[in-house]
Amino acid sequence: MVCFATISFAQPITFEISTIERKPFAFKVDNVWTGFSIELWEMISTKLGGETTYVEATKFADMLDRVVEGSVDAAAANVSVTASREQVMDFSQPIFDSGLLILSRADNGSSIWRAILNPQLMKLMMAAIGLFIFAGALVAIFERKNPHFDKYKKPKSLEEGIWWAVSVVTNASFTIFTPLSVAGRMLSYALIVVGLFVVSTFVAQITASLTVETLRSQVNGLDDLRGKDVATTAGSTSSRFLAGQSIEHDTYDSLADMYALLESGEIDAIVHDAPILAFYARTEGKGKFQTNGRVFNPEKYGFAVSQNSTLREQINRELLALRENGEYDKLVAKWFGAKY
Numbered sequence: 001m002v003c004f005a006t007i008s009f010a011q012p013i014t015f016e017i018s019t020i021e022r023k024p025f026a027f028k029v030d031n032v033w034t035g036f037s038i039e040l041w042e043m044i045s046t047k048l049g050g051e052t053t054y055v056e057a058t059k060f061a062d063m064l065d066r067v068v069e070g071s072v073d074a075a076a077a078n079v080s081v082t083a084s085r086e087q088v089m090d091f092s093q094p095i096f097d098s099g100l101l102i103l104s105r106a107d108n109g110s111s112i113w114r115a116i117l118n119p120q121l122m123k124l125m126m127a128a129i130g131l132f133i134f135a136g137a138l139v140a141i142f143e144r145k146n147p148h149f150d151k152y153k154k155p156k157s158l159e160e161g162i163w164w165a166v167s168v169v170t171n172a173s174f175t176i177f178t179p180l181s182v183a184g185r186m187l188s189y190a191l192i193v194v195g196l197f198v199v200s201t202f203v204a205q206i207t208a209s210l211t212v213e214t215l216r217s218q219v220n221g222l223d224d225l226r227g228k229d230v231a232t233t234a235g236s237t238s239s240r241f242l243a244g245q246s247i248e249h250d251t252y253d254s255l256a257d258m259y260a261l262l263e264s265g266e267i268d269a270i271v272h273d274a275p276i277l278a279f280y281a282r283t284e285g286k287g288k289f290q291t292n293g294r295v296f297n298p299e300k301y302g303f304a305v306s307q308n309s310t311l312r313e314q315i316n317r318e319l320l321a322l323r324e325n326g327e328y329d330k331l332v333a334k335w336f337g338a339k340y
Contacts (some may be wrong), residue, residue: 010291011303013048013049013050014050014051014052014053014234015045015048015050015051015052015053015073016053016055016071016072016073016074017041017052017053017054017055017072017073017075018054018055018057018063018064018066018067018072018075018076018262019033019038019054019055019057019063019076019077020036020056020058020059020060020063020077021056021058021219021255022058022077022078022273023035023257023276023279023280023283024036024094024104024275024276024279024335024336025037025038025077025078025275025276025301026038026076026077026078027241033054035080035211035335036096036331036332036335036336037076037077037095037096037270037301038054038076040076040095040315040319040322040328040331040334041074041076041303041330043318043322043327043331044318044319045319046115047321048314048318049192050090051080054245055072055334057307058234058254059234059253060077060233060234060235060236060253061234061235063075063077063079064079064085064089064252064304066177067304067305067306068088068089068306070270070306073305073306073311074303074305074309074311075303075304075305075307076303078096078098078273078275078276078301079091079301079302079303080098080236080237080273080299080300080301081299081300081301081302082237082299085304086203087303088304088307089307090304090305090306090307090308090309090312091302091304091305091312092302092303092305092312092315092316092319093302093315093316093320094300094302095300095301095302095303095319096275096300096301096302097298097300097301098274098275098295098298098299098300099272099273099274099295099297099298100164100220100237100238100241100271100272100273100274100276100291100296100297100299101257101271101272101273101274101277101292101293101295101296102221102225102269102270102271102291102293102294103262103269103270103271103272103279103280103281103285103289103290103292104219104262104268104270104286104290104292105265105288105289105290106270106287106288106289106290111323113287115266120205121202121205124201124202124205124333125202127167128198128202129197129218131165131167131194132162132165133168134160135162135164135165135168135187135191136158136159136160136161136163136164136165137158137161137162137163138161138183138187139164139165139179139184139187140158140160140161141159142179142181142183142184142185142187143177143179144157144163144180145180145181146179146180146181146184148160148176148177149249161230163176164176164177165191167312168188168191168192168195169191169192169194169195169198171194171196171200173236184233187248196321215314218290219268219269219292220291220293221293221294222245222247222296224292225242225247225249225269225271226247226327228248228268228269229250229264229266229267229268229269230242230248230249230250230268230269230271231249231250231251231252231258231261231267231269231270231271232249232251232252232266232270232271232272233251233252233255233258233272234251234252234253234257235251235254236251237253237273237297237299238271238273238297240299241271241297242271250267255272255280258270258272259280259289260340262289263288263289269292274291274295275336277291278291279336298333299302303315311338
């Protein structure tokens with residue numbers, strides 16, 4: 001005799017998860033969410049028998065606010081577990097070990113062109129041009145009876161005089177013609193003396209500009225950020241860390257905006273989560289950006305849930321199971337390499 005039990009099919013659980021674009025933890029490909037945190041959540045939600053609806057936030061703070069308000073079940077991205085956040089929300093067990101890192105331009109060495117275009121050097125160059133024109137005009141007047149100028153009209157005489165002045169200043173010799181008048185010779189001697197100062201000043205200024213540019217652009221670690229134009233995301237642990245270190249910085253809502261500013265040279269460095277900056281530097285930013293120094297201010301990521309949420313225990317149970325059966329390690333290797 002076979003007994004048939006009545007089977008009831010329950011409606012699948014639907015989780016609403018707040019997230020934000022943060023490669024490689026959460027981002028969209030063809031309008032479908034993916035990334036390390038997203039895939040890990042999908043593995044957990046599948047074990048819990050649920051389906052997921054993702055609620056995208058444009059600001060990191062907005063994503064967390066939804067958790068605090070209870071309008072979503074959890075937040076999944078690169079959410080750092082901190083004491084201040086723990087006061088208003090709960091966290092799962094850590095899902096990833098992270099920290100902060102510095103990103104700068106790959107060509108952040110000294111630049112001869114940036115040194116040459118130094119405002120102080122440009123002022124000296126304009127002054128030198130003015131000197132050549134003035135001296136050229138004077139010698140054309142003083143030497144108007146010089147046979148060298150007999151064949152020239154006034155505009156051509158001025159041009160020849162300027163060329164002579166440049167030659168005297170740079171070569172300290174009369175390679176074009178020798179002045180015959182007393183005034184012309186006195187001007188020549190004065191130009192030779194002035195030329196020594198002009199040339200030495202230019203060399204010193206270029207050397208100083210290159211030195212300053214090198215010191216300005218070097219970003220090898222945390223201490224090098226002082227006096228630089230530093231950027232990070234608003235309301236982030238990196239912003240609080242920089243403030244605690246008394247390092248002045250500007251905050252932005254979008255990583256894409258910071259990458260654009262860094263590439264254009266409007267900022268010197270970005271301080272943000274190490275795995276995100278490292279991933280960007282070796283993918284989309286390859287050849288343009290580089291990470292500097294070692295990871296500092298170690299921190300851990302977790303799934304954020306509302307305070308006293310029963311979902312926290314369920315997440316932790318499934319997360320432990322994924323670690324024990326090796327699925328978690330496989331996911332880490334997929335996104336960050338087997339040696340991470």
